[in-house]
Amino acid sequence: MQAIGYDVDADDYHSYVHGRLPYDLIKPDPQLRSILRSINQRKIIFTNSDRIHAMKALDRLGITDCFEQIICFETMNFNLSKATRPEEIPVILKPSMEAMNIAIEAAQVDPYRTLFLDDNVKNIAAGKAVGLQTVLVSYYLVGRSTKTKEADYALEIVTDLVQVVPAIWFKEEEKDQKVTRTRSEMDFLATTAVGA
Numbered sequence: 001m002q003a004i005g006y007d008v009d010a011d012d013y014h015s016y017v018h019g020r021l022p023y024d025l026i027k028p029d030p031q032l033r034s035i036l037r038s039i040n041q042r043k044i045i046f047t048n049s050d051r052i053h054a055m056k057a058l059d060r061l062g063i064t065d066c067f068e069q070i071i072c073f074e075t076m077n078f079n080l081s082k083a084t085r086p087e088e089i090p091v092i093l094k095p096s097m098e099a100m101n102i103a104i105e106a107a108q109v110d111p112y113r114t115l116f117l118d119d120n121v122k123n124i125a126a127g128k129a130v131g132l133q134t135v136l137v138s139y140y141l142v143g144r145s146t147k148t149k150e151a152d153y154a155l156e157i158v159t160d161l162v163q164v165v166p167a168i169w170f171k172e173e174e175k176d177q178k179v180t181r182t183r184s185e186m187d188f189l190a191t192t193a194v195g196a
Contacts, residue, residue, distance in 0.1 A: 026060035095126035
């Protein structure tokens with residue numbers, strides 16, 4: 001909103017928008033927790049939301065401790081709160097290339113060995129453009145997963161990850177033991193997962 005001339009404080013905006021959300025409708029998801037805990041690689045949340053909203057949602061789902069790091073609005077816009085004239089500083093969000101690069105740097109990951117899950121086609125395209133392996137989660141299109149040219153994989157729900165990208169469950173030492181894997185499968189063995 002600042003970009004189009006409104007004098008809006010980011011914290012006030014997030015508080016207003018997220019403060020009205022019915023967090024009590026978010027229930028713990030033991031299946032998702034089990035899947036996340038079974039992935040030995042680093043798992044990082046990458047969201048346009050503020051940290052408070054991300055933490056509330058993760059807490060309600062019961063998966064906060066499954067993630068090593070949260071890359072959020074504050075991470076991408078660290079200078080905004082310190083600015084004397086915040087309207088002169090552009091707000092950085094996915095799907096901008098700047099946001100993607102900030103996330104890669106903050107997470108200290110190799111994008112070519114990182115699996116990026118998101119539910120937005122534009123974010124998936126941006127992730128692909130910076131070299132990430134991409135998974136489009138299209139839960140809002142019930143009954144069909146949507147594969148795009150930018151999405152290496154498509155899921156209807158996150159818990160389908162086990163069937164769609166099973167290679168992320170292989171241990172590092174298993175790389176040399178199975179010679180029938182494709183190059184693409186090998187790339188996923190030491191993948192770092194970054195989520196939406």
